[in-house]
Amino acid sequence: MGRRPGWRHVRVIGFVAIGSVTTLVLLPIAINVGTGGTAPGLLGDYQGWLWPAVAVLTALTVVLGAWERLRERDKPRLPGKWNHPANRAAALDRVEAWTRRRRAGSLVVRVQVELELSAEPDMIVRPVDWVDDVDKPGVDAYGSGQVAALFEDTRHELLILGAPGAGKSTLLLDLCLALLAGARDDPDRPVPAVVDLASWSVSGYRRRAEGREPAEFGNWVVHQVAKRYGIPAGNVWAWLKNQRIALLLDGLDEVLAEHRSRCVDEINALRAEFGVQVAVCCRIQDYDRLKNRLELYAAFRIEPLSRSRLLDYFDSVRPALDGVEAALDHNKALWDFVSTPLMLNIMALTYSRSLSTSTHGHRRLFDDYIVEMLVRRRTPDAPFTDQQVLRALRFLARLAGKSWSDVATRRRLGHRAGWLDFVRMDSIIATYTWFVPTLLIGMSASSAVVVGLRYGAWPAVAASGCLALLLWMSDPAIWAELPVGPRSAVRWRELVIGLGAGLAVGAPAWIAADWFEGLPSVMPPVLVYVLVVLVSLVFAGFNAVTIGMSTGKTSLPLMLLTGLVTLPVVAIIRDGMSPEMFGSIATGLVLGLAFVAVGVACGTPWPEIKVLHDIRPGTWWGLAVVAVMLLGGGTGLALAWIGGARFDGPPVLTPVTGLLIGMAPALLLATNTPPLDALADALAWLFVRPLAATELPWRRTALLRFAAERILLVQDGREYRFVHRLIRDHLAECDPVELDHRVSRRLADDLSSR
Numbered sequence: 001m002g003r004r005p006g007w008r009h010v011r012v013i014g015f016v017a018i019g020s021v022t023t024l025v026l027l028p029i030a031i032n033v034g035t036g037g038t039a040p041g042l043l044g045d046y047q048g049w050l051w052p053a054v055a056v057l058t059a060l061t062v063v064l065g066a067w068e069r070l071r072e073r074d075k076p077r078l079p080g081k082w083n084h085p086a087n088r089a090a091a092l093d094r095v096e097a098w099t100r101r102r103r104a105g106s107l108v109v110r111v112q113v114e115l116e117l118s119a120e121p122d123m124i125v126r127p128v129d130w131v132d133d134v135d136k137p138g139v140d141a142y143g144s145g146q147v148a149a150l151f152e153d154t155r156h157e158l159l160i161l162g163a164p165g166a167g168k169s170t171l172l173l174d175l176c177l178a179l180l181a182g183a184r185d186d187p188d189r190p191v192p193a194v195v196d197l198a199s200w201s202v203s204g205y206r207r208r209a210e211g212r213e214p215a216e217f218g219n220w221v222v223h224q225v226a227k228r229y230g231i232p233a234g235n236v237w238a239w240l241k242n243q244r245i246a247l248l249l250d251g252l253d254e255v256l257a258e259h260r261s262r263c264v265d266e267i268n269a270l271r272a273e274f275g276v277q278v279a280v281c282c283r284i285q286d287y288d289r290l291k292n293r294l295e296l297y298a299a300f301r302i303e304p305l306s307r308s309r310l311l312d313y314f315d316s317v318r319p320a321l322d323g324v325e326a327a328l329d330h331n332k333a334l335w336d337f338v339s340t341p342l343m344l345n346i347m348a349l350t351y352s353r354s355l356s357t358s359t360h361g362h363r364r365l366f367d368d369y370i371v372e373m374l375v376r377r378r379t380p381d382a383p384f385t386d387q388q389v390l391r392a393l394r395f396l397a398r399l400a401g402k403s404w405s406d407v408a409t410r411r412r413l414g415h416r417a418g419w420l421d422f423v424r425m426d427s428i429i430a431t432y433t434w435f436v437p438t439l440l441i442g443m444s445a446s447s448a449v450v451v452g453l454r455y456g457a458w459p460a461v462a463a464s465g466c467l468a469l470l471l472w473m474s475d476p477a478i479w480a481e482l483p484v485g486p487r488s489a490v491r492w493r494e495l496v497i498g499l500g501a502g503l504a505v506g507a508p509a510w511i512a513a514d515w516f517e518g519l520p521s522v523m524p525p526v527l528v529y530v531l532v533v534l535v536s537l538v539f540a541g542f543n544a545v546t547i548g549m550s551t552g553k554t555s556l557p558l559m560l561l562t563g564l565v566t567l568p569v570v571a572i573i574r575d576g577m578s579p580e581m582f583g584s585i586a587t588g589l590v591l592g593l594a595f596v597a598v599g600v601a602c603g604t605p606w607p608e609i610k611v612l613h614d615i616r617p618g619t620w621w622g623l624a625v626v627a628v629m630l631l632g633g634g635t636g637l638a639l640a641w642i643g644g645a646r647f648d649g650p651p652v653l654t655p656v657t658g659l660l661i662g663m664a665p666a667l668l669l670a671t672n673t674p675p676l677d678a679l680a681d682a683l684a685w686l687f688v689r690p691l692a693a694t695e696l697p698w699r700r701t702a703l704l705r706f707a708a709e710r711i712l713l714v715q716d717g718r719e720y721r722f723v724h725r726l727i728r729d730h731l732a733e734c735d736p737v738e739l740d741h742r743v744s745r746r747l748a749d750d751l752s753s754r
């Protein structure tokens with residue numbers, strides 16, 4: 001369910017540690033002081049803070065305990081009463097509300113025609129624990145309106161097969177509504193629940209994009225039901241173990257191909273272990289390719305719509321579908337594509353007021369549908385252009401097909417590897433050849449100005465050199481492989497934004513220096529001295545160990561900086577602490593973290609970008625860091641010189657020492673080893689997310705709502721889905737520019753015909 005055990009361990013350790021220190025150490029000392037005693041020598045100067053500290057830490061302990069309690073959501077709402085009538089009634093209400101909402105948003109229900117289902121006994125393996133009735137003949141054909149009777153006759157174990165768009169999912173929703181009605185009348189009947197199998201394949205994915213094995217199936221099903229319907233997972237487990245739930249599993253064909261056979265085995269195992277009622281939907285072509293079979297009582301296939309059945313249906317609903325009938329008469333080739341309810345509904349929406357001239361199959365029919373929806377529901381104050389909508393839908397369709405294999409449009413983009421190959425190449429080139437260099441030039445210049453004006457010219461030179469090393473260490477591969485590719489004219493927007501953002505880095509460095517310089521006056525000198533020395537030694541030791549573990553060999557720049565971090569300890573012991581030392585530590589901290597953050601953010605996604613877009617590395621950019629730092633640092637040093645910085649200024653040992661200490665934490669981030677690799681991934685996401693804005697606008701919710709109003713998406717509560725997998729796949733391969741031109745031509749034709 002997306003929980004992270006690591007964070008739970010942190011909370012538990014924090015709860016135990018804070019509670020122990022408060023109860024066993026601080027509270028007895030505070031009571032002793034309150035009753036006339038004295039605190040130990042170490043705390044003697046701070047005994048006035050004992051009771052406030054006890055109060056704060058106690059409150060923190062309570063918060064952590066309450067947090068842990070609230071996170072325990074897997075327990076039944078009524079402990080020991082999982083089958084309480086109130087729980088069951090609430091669950092039925094939730095399932096029915098979701099099912100009706102999902103069915104109302106389905107494209108197939110706009111035009112409803114009776115479907116015929118025929119038996120497919122060879123598609124399943126009859127379980128050995130079933131004994132056929134002697135005096136009850138089997139029925140080989142049912143109508144879609146008899147789905148509840150079909151489920152009853154197949155002993156609540158049914159496989160529904162059909163072609164794409166045949167109405168399998170809608171039939172499953174109809175079955176759910178019928179079972180809900182029966183469950184309300186009979187308290188012994190199970191609670192039905194629809195589960196989409198598509199996301200099981202990626203249920204093992206976490207922060208990274210590497211494929212992992214899917215989650216344990218039974219646990220995944222339980223938590224899917226709990227999440228979708230808001231039912232405690234403990235209750236769902238109890239219902240499953242006591243055969244009080246009916247699982248309606250939709251989209252076996254949408255499970256990734258490499259996991260589909262295993263999913264069949266998991267369903268068989270679940271059915272054998274718990275004896276639960278099961279109905280499964282799958283495309284017949286995909287199911288037929290499987291080597292194993294579901295162990296269910298029966299399988300039925302939805303038959304294609306025949307011409308005679310369609311003509312009878314047109315007569316029964318006349319004149320609602322006269323436009324569709326006219327289009328079929330006008331273009332006989334369309335009869336080949338109207339064999340499923342999905343295609344019939346698309347034709348009903350597309351040709352309700354115009355004849356078709358399509359002769360290129362279902363792809364052209366889908367194009368006509370998209371164009372018609374954009375034209376018919378046009379508003380003069382539309383917040384998005386047609387091409388923006390089409391590009392965004394193409395991006396989301398590709399993302400859904402690649403990363404999730406379902407029809408949902410996720411609120412979050414997910415890991416960058418799932419969508420970076422859908423980003424336009426010119427945006428990537430502009431980012432890495434215009435934005436990043438100007439950003440670094442601005443940062444180098446502002447860093448030299450801040451350090452030069454505060455501490456002199458030599459500290460500015462030293463800071464520039466150290467920052468260059470930090471930048472190189474963050475990810476040297478990117479700086480030796482900046483892309484050589486299709487060069488465009490100067491990208492002024494990227495240039496200005498990069499330079500402005502870089503120059504802005506100097507402001508927080510200056511502010512932090514001012515604030516830190518005042519700390520020695522409010523903190524005990526001994527505490528300041530011990531703190532800085534310990535921090536320096538800890539960082540130096542940690543860096544040395546981390547570098548050795550991550551590289552397995554000596555890296556001269558890394559070891560050099562690690563050694564330099566230990567030198568400030570000698571200076572502190574000799575000269576003591578000063579406001580200047582504290583200020584330079586803050587300056588080094590801000591600047592070091594800023595440079596390493598930029599290096600990590602740019603470098604972490606670079607290997608994926610290079611592979612996904614087949615970018616040829618430009619070896620002539622190998623000295624990019626040197627060029628950038630010379631240009632930026634030289635410019636900043638010149639500006640600092642104009643502002644009064646000189647090479648013959650005050651002693652430089654103290655500020656240089658502070659800068660080195662401040663830059664030490666940046667070394668940890670530069671190594672990109674656990675657990676700091678999580679921070680590197682977060683920085684990389686912040687860096688590459690604007691690249692997706694060329695395809696997917698920032699106002700994503702407004703765009704999804706706009707597309708749903710035009711029936712290009714359907715709204716399911718707070719989420720949005722593609723109307724069908726076929727429509728999703730078509731949008732993933734469409735040409736937004738060509739469709740935009742078709743919309744313009746159609747609007748021009750409508751205007752001229754008035």
